[in-house]
Amino acid sequence: MAAAVALSILFYMRTNMETVLSDLQNLIDDLEKLLVASTGEAKEHAEQAVSNWRHALKGSQERLEKLQEDTRERVAEAVRTASQTLRDNPWKSVSIVAATGFLLGLALSRHDHTQR
Numbered sequence: 001m002a003a004a005v006a007l008s009i010l011f012y013m014r015t016n017m018e019t020v021l022s023d024l025q026n027l028i029d030d031l032e033k034l035l036v037a038s039t040g041e042a043k044e045h046a047e048q049a050v051s052n053w054r055h056a057l058k059g060s061q062e063r064l065e066k067l068q069e070d071t072r073e074r075v076a077e078a079v080r081t082a083s084q085t086l087r088d089n090p091w092k093s094v095s096i097v098a099a100t101g102f103l104l105g106l107a108l109s110r111h112d113h114t115q116r
Contacts, residue, residue, distance in 0.1 A: 017064045024057045 031053055035046040086093045 017068060020064065021057070021061055024053075024060060028053045028057060 031050045
């Protein structure tokens with residue numbers, strides 16, 4: 001189960017990263033269109049802006065990829081730790097889950113009675 005949660009987190013992060021990069025690429029494309037439509041001094045400024053945006057996009061992409069890799073490693077370590085803890089202490093884990101379920105059921109039951 002922990003592995004499924006970890007995979008869903010990684011998928012969500014990758015999807016968001018791809019969306020951000022796509023949006024930045026669209027912005028650069030728009031700036032390039034502006035550059036083509038510009039003339040003279042404005043064109044020089046637009047060329048510099050496009051160059052700056054390309055550089056920023058590359059840096060952002062590298063940072064996002066590093067963040068994704070770091071997160072993947074942290075999630076994998078958390079899954080390994082949780083899995084090892086469950087294997088080392090199966091009865092303790094079952095007891096914690098049972099107690100949590102009991103307390104949650106008790107709280108929901110009381111909440112239900114107060115609403116009537």
